[in-house]
Amino acid sequence: MLDFRYARPDDADPLAVIAAQTFPLACPEELPREAVDAFIRDHLDVASFRRYLSDSTHTVLCGVDPVGAIRAYALLVEGTTMDEQCAPLVLKRPTVGVSKFYLDPELHGSGAAASLLDAVATAASDSGHGSLWLGTNVGNARARKFYLKHGFVERGTRVFTVGGVDNTDVVLEKPL
Numbered sequence: 001m002l003d004f005r006y007a008r009p010d011d012a013d014p015l016a017v018i019a020a021q022t023f024p025l026a027c028p029e030e031l032p033r034e035a036v037d038a039f040i041r042d043h044l045d046v047a048s049f050r051r052y053l054s055d056s057t058h059t060v061l062c063g064v065d066p067v068g069a070i071r072a073y074a075l076l077v078e079g080t081t082m083d084e085q086c087a088p089l090v091l092k093r094p095t096v097g098v099s100k101f102y103l104d105p106e107l108h109g110s111g112a113a114a115s116l117l118d119a120v121a122t123a124a125s126d127s128g129h130g131s132l133w134l135g136t137n138v139g140n141a142r143a144r145k146f147y148l149k150h151g152f153v154e155r156g157t158r159v160f161t162v163g164g165v166d167n168t169d170v171v172l173e174k175p176l
């Protein structure tokens, strides 16, 4: 249903579109829309994706449908640099942080998320990494269930700030 490949520089525009569509799905209902919009504007716009795509510590994997549209993406960041407060929680090194992991809602429940995670895990282990780690909102029950089902273990919590509003994330690690 999806083919997975590394994103190219000319993917920045469609990545920003799917990122803006899907980021709100991971946010708690009580988070003000202005905070969500500020995060999208500051971290998920075209300029941000151009930066990620030209930074050797960042990797973007995308899931492309049969007509070539990007329907899913994962943004990976080497080590724990995406949030050093989490470094003590990540046990297996070297590690890769999964900063973003998002699919078009039409694909939720289809198995595509498991395929994207397989692609992420293969990319990480092929490049010599021993684990993946990430944070997801404590109230994101669907994501938490998905990650636990696919080999992640909860290691603790962190504060994750969205548009100036602090949120509590669960931190999970998946040994590879």
Ligand SMILES: CC(C)(COP(=O)(O)OP(=O)(O)OC[C@H]1O[C@@H](n2cnc3c(N)ncnc32)[C@H](O)[C@@H]1OP(=O)(O)O)[C@@H](O)C(=O)NCCC(=O)NCCS
Residues within 6 Å of the ligand: 022, 025, 026, 100, 101, 102, 103, 104, 107, 108, 109, 110, 111, 112, 113, 114, 134, 135, 136, 137, 140, 141, 142, 143, 145, 146, 149
């Ligand atoms: C999180 C995400 C990647 C998971 O992919 P998915 O295709 O939805 O996952 P699956 O359907 O395979 O697994 C989710 C599980 O949660 C269950 N579930 C669905 N809605 C739920 C809910 N509201 N509460 C609790 N569990 C729920 C599903 O039934 C499924 O369990 P099962 O396999 O035992 O039936 C996808 O939903 C997504 O992109 N969400 C929006 C973005 C997001 O939250 N990303 C993670 C940010 S870190």
